Amino acid sequence: MKNNSSIFSAGTRVTRILFLFSFCFLSLYTYAINASKYAQEKTLTVKVQNKTVKEVLDYIEKNSEFIFFYYNKAIDTKRSVSMHVKDKPITTILDRLFEGTDVQYEIKDRQISLKKGSVQQRPQDKKQQKRKLTGKVVDEETNEPLVGVSIVAVEENRGIITGIDGSFSIEVYNNTKLQFSYIGYKKQILLIENQPILNVRMQPDNAMLNEVVVVGYGSQKKGNLTGSISSVKSEDLTVAPIATVSNSLAGRLPGLIATQSSGQPGSNSAALNIRGFGNALVIVDGIEASLDNIDANQIESVSILKDGAASIYGARAGNGVILVTTKRGINQKPIITLNSTFTWQGATSMLKPASAGQRAEMEREKHLQAGLPESSAPFTEEAVQKYYDGTDPLYPNTDWYKVLIRDWAPEQQHNISVRGGSEKIKYYGFFGYLNQQTMIKKNGGKYERFNFQSNVDAKILDNLTLQIDLGYTQEQRDYTTRDMSPGLNNMWQDYWNTLPYYPASLPDPNKVSYAYGAGTGGLHVSSNRELSGYSDTKNEDLRGTASLEYKFKAVKGLSLKIFESYRKVNMFGKTFTKPVQLYTYEPNSDTYTLAGTSGGNKATLSQSVVQESTFTQQYSLNYDNHFKDHHLTAMALLECIDYSSNTLLAGRKDFMTTAIDQMFAGSAVGMTNNGYASEMGRMSVVGRINYSYMDKYLLETILRADASAKFPPGKRWGYFPSVSLGWVISKEKFMSGIDFIDNLKLRLSYGQSGNDGVGNFQYLSGYSYGHAYLFGDESMQGISPTGLANPNLTWEKIKISNVGIDFSFFDRKLYGEMDAFYRERTGIPGNRLASLPSTFGAGLPPENLNSLNDRGFEIKLGTSGQWNELLYDISGNISWSRAKWKYLEEAELTDPDQARIYLKSGKWTDRVFGYVSDGLFTSQEEIMEAPHYEALNGNATLRPGDIRYKDLNDDGIINWKDQTDIGKGTTPHWMYGFNVALAYKGFDLSALFQGAFGYNQLVASNQLSTLLYEERWTSINNNSNALFARLGGSSSNSWQSDFASKKAGYLRLKVASLGYNLPKHLIEKCKLSNVRLYLSGTNLLTFNKLGKYGIDPEAPNVGCYYPQQRTISLGVNVSF
Incomplete structure (x- = not known):
């Protein structure tokens, strides 16, 4: 009954979403139709006196969206004309302009072709013969010939490149369109008529410097950035169909640490850590949101703010900021894109149980x-x-892996988008669907996600624009009742506790085989939702924003912007646990014996409802103006954010039947319920000024003031300034003779931010319910204080300094960026260790006591260009960071060894202390000659196959004083990535290698695997270098040491993709603009020393876990 209703409910939801998307799509398509009428509706006023035809055409292009294509020798553009036309369509203007001449025109949307005689469509049949066109391509500014310019006949998708002297020769039809493109220059498309010679002058393109990068509360030209900001474009994120955006970012951005600790569908995102600081703030289209319930195909760009640039977000930005911008409409006819992918998922590394x-x-x-x-x-x-x-x-001998686990689990991802618009209105719509199955063969669960996005930009007046964005995400996680997340008591522990001594099934199909499973009966029970029950959650994330911007006509460059957003998240959880009777079978007597029951004697049900809402308001005044060589921008912003949350929990047990999974069917005896709510708010004032002189000397200053209700009155406001400077050295006069330098910029920054990450109302005395007490015949509820209050508790302060350099040489044949930083945190909340008498009845409150600092650097280098018809872009990045305690409230230790091992102030935060191993004992004689193991009262319990430890202080005793620094924590200090992107004719190939080192992993041998069987020490092999010590060995084998804590550096082929774009002349017959077929994969290869232990280098150090996945995908992308 449950399954049918669930399917019906899911179908209803999908229908509603499709209906909503269809409605929005039809509305947007109406806009597209209107956009196609641009030529009919656009009117112009042209008043000229004795101007050339070329000057008139240039004026029309400047004051409209029309673009003219013509051949100079065919059209007399130097002819002088005078005309006065007011508010007339383009056809009227062109009729007047070419009145009395043989020039005719053809209008296709915004493109206008001019030629002598009648304008005809280019014949595509055999009646028209190709002819030779020759010419030369030069730099417009220097008149130098350009070598290797790509020249492509657009309709035929074929082309050539220019020779050493910039010359070219190509066979063309008359009325062919040729596209000229070259790295560092603006692309040109020219209409070829009957001229035999064509000389082309290409304009240098400063697009890399003029590329717009999203920053806090706005955007800037990349060339004017003064902070440490890295960004990645949509096309890089969608090279392979990765389910979560966080995993798509791994290895692409210097300074970003991405670690994926689980491959579980719906919980397989990577933890993102900027420069080792901690979890970063994620802002999506101006509001705080989740990164991993977004489809990567929705995203236009991702930027990370790493230094003082993050200060503009104040209290929330102490660990850096990740800014996500979704796609928006563009001024052109609608582009509809369909993308469909089928994927197979398999474990990167997974130990198998012993036979x-x-x-x-x-x-x-x-x-x-x-x-x-x-x-x-x-x-x-x-x-x-x-x-x-x-x-x-x-x-x-049951192979439970083969019975229960599939080597490849299916996944599918489909999406459709529409993008287009006109001068007045632009639109973008998106609908996506993702379905991931788990590794379990039978009823093991799945993850589904629906994404909807609608972004509309409307130009209401010439100086008034409106943006309305709607986003909706629905996630459905259908899991087993046993937890699949990393831990010590989960479904993957059942995987190891399911014994191979029991059969997978019994002759009676209505009876379930007992296989121990440490109380669960076995993985075949706990992994089967039909047998043991389910744990399902549905999350709904609704986001709506409206932005209105008014530009004041009286003051040039001044505008007022109002931004309002509302985000509502609903989370519904339901866990229904069913009892399963387990049997053993005796084949000789054909008898069954009840061996136990999994899941209790009767079914239980628990449900939860969590509702969270965030309301954001932003009001800003913005100024942007040029004064000759000076460029000034400024912003003053007021931001108010209100958070609220409500939680309701309920549960019942002793269900009479498992056929009804509703709360009313459970017993009211012993039922549970609970609920709570919370509210929190922030108010912030932000100011920013940007100034540049000749785009050479750059300055940015930021001041943010945050108020938090977590602190007492008088302590609530925190003030966070930042300043950054930029010097574009390559624009200095003394650099003018150095031709190979395209761009060279020095950056300096300093910024402050804060952290209010403490419990609410710590400055007030609180009470909690305690035990009940009996007074006479009456029971009275007791309460107890939660602790002392601290009226002086306030903001933690974070200061960060950064120095960086950006460069580009040899027409971007070599480009890169380098950064070094130092961050200091002061006033980190902590509790004093002063002892209090037990009769005091309360603990000491948190105070702003502790401090630590981080330091590190980042380097990115790359090369891009073209060799014959091969386009390439190859880049690599590497970063290092580590933190050190400046002060930590801790006990005073006088013993030098205790201080060396246990005190943390002034030392790295992630030191790991333990013993240094020296292989395994191989004889009793070695044990007798070894130093005395103090904890074992001598070496009497040691045997060959136990771990031998080094006596580091040479006192003849192995004890805690022999511990030393044996490694680092589980967060990598070094991260690196290497990216290759190639394009040749219709083919494209990309590969991303990602890796890390400078951290440790545990390789404990707790599970009885085939690897343990093959690599353990035995008396037969007596191998002192065996991977695992003897079974049943000394307790000293479990001491923390470098025998189990290993360096976990790795290099991984994170993403690889091979694509092919079908030729234009084939797909245009089907009215398609692009068709790309692709084969891609993720986590395909891994190189590391932990491979021999059967452990993935990103695996968590705690218990058992869902293995990381490698994927292979086939997909198609169609645009029309």
């Missing part, structure tokens, strides 16, 4: 090597052999 014979042998070995009697051994030698033989039905 029945191997496990039985290791269980027996472990028992005996622990010094226990053979009479109590779990298996006899005869039984072990029978498990190996596999011929006796009483000694089965």
